[in-house]
Amino acid sequence: MDVVELxxxxxxxxxxxxxxxxxxxxxxxxxxxxxxxxxxGKSTLIQCVLGLLPDFDGEASVLGLDVRRDRxxxxxxxGFMPESDAYLPRMTGIQAVRYxxxxxxxxxxxxxxxxxEVLYHVGLGEAIYRQVKEYSTGMxxxxxxxxxxxxxxxxxxxxxxxxxxxPTGREELLDLIRDLARSxxxxxIWSSHILPDVEKVADAVVVLDKGEFHxxxxxxxxxxxxxxxxxxxxxxAAGFAAALGxxxxxxxxxxxxxxxxxxxxxxxxxxxxPPGTGGADVxxxxxxxxxxxxxxxxxxxxxxxVFMRILGREESN
Amino acid sequence: xxxxxxxxxxxxxxxRGAPAWYVIYREGYSLAFKNWGFRIIGLLFVVWFVIWxxxxxxxxxxxxxxDRATRGVGTQNMLSAASQLKQTLSIFYSGxxxxxxxxxxxxxxxxxxxxLRTRALPLYLxxxxxxxxxxxxxxxxxxxxLVWTCLLPGLFYYLLVGLWQPPGETMSWLGxxxxxxxxxxxxxxxxxxxxxxxxxxxxARTDRRGAVIAVSAAIIFAxxxxxxxxxxxxxxxxxxxxxxxxxxxxxxxxxxxxxxxVRTRRGDTHADRIxxxxxxxxxxxxxxxxxxxxxLFSAIRRASTVxxxx
Numbered sequence: 001m002d003v004v005e006l007x008x009x010x011x012x013x014x015x016x017x018x019x020x021x022x023x024x025x026x027x028x029x030x031x032x033x034x035x036x037x038x039x040x041g042k043s044t045l046i047q048c049v050l051g052l053l054p055d056f057d058g059e060a061s062v063l064g065l066d067v068r069r070d071r072x073x074x075x076x077x078x079g080f081m082p083e084s085d086a087y088l089p090r091m092t093g094i095q096a097v098r099y100x101x102x103x104x105x106x107x108x109x110x111x112x113x114x115x116x117e118v119l120y121h122v123g124l125g126e127a128i129y130r131q132v133k134e135y136s137t138g139m140x141x142x143x144x145x146x147x148x149x150x151x152x153x154x155x156x157x158x159x160x161x162x163x164x165x166x167p168t169g170r171e172e173l174l175d176l177i178r179d180l181a182r183s184x185x186x187x188x189i190w191s192s193h194i195l196p197d198v199e200k201v202a203d204a205v206v207v208l209d210k211g212e213f214h215x216x217x218x219x220x221x222x223x224x225x226x227x228x229x230x231x232x233x234x235x236x237a238a239g240f241a242a243a244l245g246x247x248x249x250x251x252x253x254x255x256x257x258x259x260x261x262x263x264x265x266x267x268x269x270x271x272x273x274p275p276g277t278g279g280a281d282v283x284x285x286x287x288x289x290x291x292x293x294x295x296x297x298x299x300x301x302x303x304x305x306v307f308m309r310i311l312g313r314e315e316s317n
Numbered sequence: 318x319x320x321x322x323x324x325x326x327x328x329x330x331x332x333r334g335a336p337a338w339y340v341i342y343r344e345g346y347s348l349a350f351k352n353w354g355f356r357i358i359g360l361l362f363v364v365w366f367v368i369w370x371x372x373x374x375x376x377x378x379x380x381x382x383x384d385r386a387t388r389g390v391g392t393q394n395m396l397s398a399a400s401q402l403k404q405t406l407s408i409f410y411s412g413x414x415x416x417x418x419x420x421x422x423x424x425x426x427x428x429x430x431x432x433l434r435t436r437a438l439p440l441y442l443x444x445x446x447x448x449x450x451x452x453x454x455x456x457x458x459x460x461x462x463l464v465w466t467c468l469l470p471g472l473f474y475y476l477l478v479g480l481w482q483p484p485g486e487t488m489s490w491l492g493x494x495x496x497x498x499x500x501x502x503x504x505x506x507x508x509x510x511x512x513x514x515x516x517x518x519x520x521a522r523t524d525r526r527g528a529v530i531a532v533s534a535a536i537i538f539a540x541x542x543x544x545x546x547x548x549x550x551x552x553x554x555x556x557x558x559x560x561x562x563x564x565x566x567x568x569x570x571x572x573x574x575x576x577x578x579v580r581t582r583r584g585d586t587h588a589d590r591i592x593x594x595x596x597x598x599x600x601x602x603x604x605x606x607x608x609x610x611x612x613l614f615s616a617i618r619r620a621s622t623v624x625x626x627x
Binding site: 047050051052053054055071072073075076078079080082084085086087088089090091099100102103104105106107108110111114117118121133147149151152179180183184 | 326341351427439440442444
């Protein structure tokens with residue numbers, strides 16, 4: 001099930017170039033990383049679908065509800081943790097979360113009980129009676145997460161949730177986000193440009209850059225064998241390359257492994273195997289070309305490498 | 318222990334809470350009392366109120382009893398109770414105007430600008446509330462405070478003097494002087510609309526509370542000074558009263574005009590000159606309502622998007 005669907009979403013600020021340009025995509029359920037470099041349009045996209053920036057072109061729906069028509073219902077079922085440092089002046093943590101719970105429709109007593117629960121849950125149990133403005137950066141991140149969870153939403157938007165947090169706090173929050181999705185069925189859309197954090201938790205990622213949609217991928221699909229293999233051979237490379245070409249197997253030099261391979265008198269490639277072909281075909285070509293295969297391993301990329309490849313490929317186009 | 322091990326409990330409640338505007342209003346009203354400046358001014362107001370209540374008693378209520386005991390006839394038979402009360406109200410509200418102006422500045426400056434400064438607006442707007450509900454909640458805070466400073470004291474004094482009437486005449490006296498109630502209510506409405514409108518208008522324009530305080534103080538108190546200076550000039554008054562200097566009118570309603578409705582004495586020339594610069598109560602109220610409409614429009618427009626802070 002797709003929790004967010006966008007059709008031709010375009011948003012401009014005044015006379016500047018569009019922050020979002022004709023974005024058409026669907027964001028699946030689970031934990032989804034909304035990735036892109038700074039200025040890619042991630043926060044703008046979230047604010048558009050939440051109705052915080054109502055003046056945009058195109059169509060958008062959240063949890064099957066139209067963003068323009070069903071804004072209030074969406075906000076009942078959605079939580080939002082903003083990127084910017086946000087707090088309510090002159091309020092303690094418990095007052096602020098209780099207050100925001102009431103604004104989401106909870107009766108006062110239930111909002112207070114719920115505020116205690118979520119503040120304890122995010123690790124602020126001992127600081128609930130302190131003024132929010134006295135919180136450290138990490139505590140404010142936790143506070144913002146608590147405000148987004150107080151009404152038990154189905155979908156939570158997290159805009160750079162880990163920025164400013166210490167390593168221990170990051171791990172705790174990652175655990176918490178993972179638990180929300182896995183154990184409690186919450187959908188989480190997580191905007192970030194810190195890819196290793198996203199990689200630890202997300203099921204899928206959506207890539208934005210310069211206000212444009214660049215692709216959506218399941219994380220397991222990204223980090224496993226996608227038909228690319230790293231190949232190192234000893235022997236006559238030209239004949240072997242020709243043989244592989246006849247089998248529709250494409251080769252590009254392996255820039256990362258080139259230096260090490262050359263020092264050993266080898267040639268290193270990244271081979272793209274078309275559907276229906278596999279390692280056995282490579283070995284057959286090697287046998288026919290009389291070369292020795294020293295390495296044949298699937299290319300496993302991490303999210304950062306894939307992310308850079310996606311953006312780099314698009315730019316080269 | 319991992320955070321998630323503490324457990325996340327789903328919310329199963331079905332109850333519907335209070336309307337969002339009421340929640341915002343109630344919270345904002347209680348937060349106003351956390352401001353030390355507010356507490357000090359509130360204390361000054363209470364002192365001022367007690368002084369004039371006591372003054373009324375000693376110059377009127379007590380005197381009446383003494384006169385009855387010694388001469389067999391009450392003071393009220395010799396003096397007009399209504400006239401005495403109007404004099405007291407006039408002086409009382411002159412002092413209250415200063416305190417009310419300070420209260421309005423202290424409470425009103427942060428109505429929206431505080432939320433802009435702390436970037437709390439997205440925390441509100443992501444809730445199922447409309448921008449007008451947010452603004453309505455904010456807009457009701459100041460009038461609620463002005464009920465205590467502008468409305469209830471006048472009504473209290475009115476009832477007090479009514480109770481001091483000879484036995485059996487209380488109700489007839491109260492019924493016969495409803496114009497005082499009308500003046501007090503007009504005074505409250507003018508103060509509530511003009512101060513709320515002015516503070517909403519300024520507070521929605523910037524996230525700098527200090528700037529809002531400075532500008533609103535300049536408008537409220539310098540406007541009053543301006544009225545006073547202009548009143549000393551011959552011949553200009555009537556020209557500028559309605560058309561010549563709009564800012565003077567706006568300034569005037571923010572301080573002096575709010576007391577105009579209870580200034581019933583027009584005996585001395587100097588007072589008349591000052592009052593000539595102050596719109597009539599009906600006009601002041603209309604301007605206040607206009608200012609309120611402008612403030613509401615500006616605040617709703619500001620609260621309908623986070624685009625400026627995006």
